[in-house]
Amino acid sequence: xxxxxxxxxxENQRLLVFLQLFFLFWTAFGFFYFAVEHxxxxxxxxxxxxxxxxxxxxxxxxxxxxxxxxxxxAVRLPYTVxxxxxxxxxxxxxxxxxLYNAGDAGVSVFSISGFFEAFTDPFRPVLAALAHVNIGxxxxxxxxxxxxxxxxxx
Amino acid sequence: MIPALxxxxxxxxxxxxxxxxxxxxxxxxxxAMYPVELFIxxxxxxxxxxxxxxILTVPGLLFTAWVFFFDRSTPWLRxxxxxxxxxxxxxGLLGGYYHWIWNMLDVGGVQWNWGxxxEEFHGYRPVLAAMAYTYMxxxxxxxxxxxx
Numbered sequence: 064x065x066x067x068x069x070x071x072x073x074e075n076q077r078l079l080v081f082l083q084l085f086f087l088f089w090t091a092f093g094f095f096y097f098a099v100e101h102x103x104x105x106x107x108x109x110x111x112x113x114x115x116x117x118x119x120x121x122x123x124x125x126x127x128x129x130x131x132x133x134x135x136x137a138v139r140l141p142y143t144v145x146x147x148x149x150x151x152x153x154x155x156x157x158x159x160x161x162l163y164n165a166g167d168a169g170v171s172v173f174s175i176s177g178f179f180e181a182f183t184d185p186f187r188p189v190l191a192a193l194a195h196v197n198i199g200x201x202x203x204x205x206x207x208x209x210x211x212x213x214x215x216x217x
Numbered sequence: 218m219i220p221a222l223x224x225x226x227x228x229x230x231x232x233x234x235x236x237x238x239x240x241x242x243x244x245x246x247x248x249a250m251y252p253v254e255l256f257i258x259x260x261x262x263x264x265x266x267x268x269x270x271x272i273l274t275v276p277g278l279l280f281t282a283w284v285f286f287f288d289r290s291t292p293w294l295r296x297x298x299x300x301x302x303x304x305x306x307x308x309g310l311l312g313g314y315y316h317w318i319w320n321m322l323d324v325g326g327v328q329w330n331w332g333x334x335x336e337e338f339h340g341y342r343p344v345l346a347a348m349a350y351t352y353m354x355x356x357x358x359x360x361x362x363x364x365x
Binding site for chain 2: 076079089100104182190200
């Protein structure tokens with residue numbers, strides 16, 4: 064991406080790459096920062112489920128960093144796919160937080176009061192898991208709006 | 218943002234507008250959902266400072282929705298949106314700072330030694346969570362940057 068900024072010919076191309084770089088920075092930062100944050104709040108437990116955010120970051124962070132320096136397909140495609148995975152992980156994380164909370168409290172999420180109790184249980188924050196959806200959504204937009212090197216436009 | 222996406226002529230401008238629309242959509246969702254989340258977790262208290270994020274929601278939601286759906290060119294509207302985003306950035310930073318200070322005041326007063334300060338960094342009031350508003354403001358500023 065950095066190279067593309069250097070080589071952008073028109074003002075619009077420069078603006079596009081600038082915005083992509085800006086949001087790529089937040090994607091990379093998000094992976095790093097959420098991994099640290101999850102570690103600090105003791106999210107890394109014996110269960111596989113609790114380790115998933117770390118594995119997502121372990122792949123996502125280097126891929127995001129790599130995209131700063133190259134936009135070749137071998138990096139861009141896995142990066143974009145991984146952003147889609149990250150969105151899925153965020154959605155599933157929120158769902159499982161909700162279900163686990165409901166399980167601990169012994170309530171059903173299919174009743175209004177049960178859903179509300181599971182949703183507001185601070186032990187597993189339901190909406191916080193959606194932060195990964197944000198990382199993935201920002202990241203996937205960067206991946207999807209990168210132009211092919213050969214495309215000669217305007 | 219939506220009208221600009223619809224009228225974008227070249228592949229490059231279409232990509233720019235797509236980026237902006239998605240970022241602004243995430244921003245709109247944040248301004249809509251954070252007050253709900255804050256209300257659920259009991260952030261609405263008797264103190265003025267506990268109401269600040271809710272107060273910020275009013276211009277935040279209004280101007281973001283307006284810029285997103287209708288108009289990003291009218292000068293006063295752009296200025297109002299940009300000022301709201303800067304307000305969001307500072308609300309986030311100040312919120313994080315004061316969460317930290319109040320965590321320390323609840324325990325043993327403000328002391329900036331590493332072990333104690335880090336312990337209270339993860340105290341009752343989440344310090345980093347407040348900075349979601351900072352991130353939202355930055356997203357808004359980036360989205361309207363050079364968008365005429």
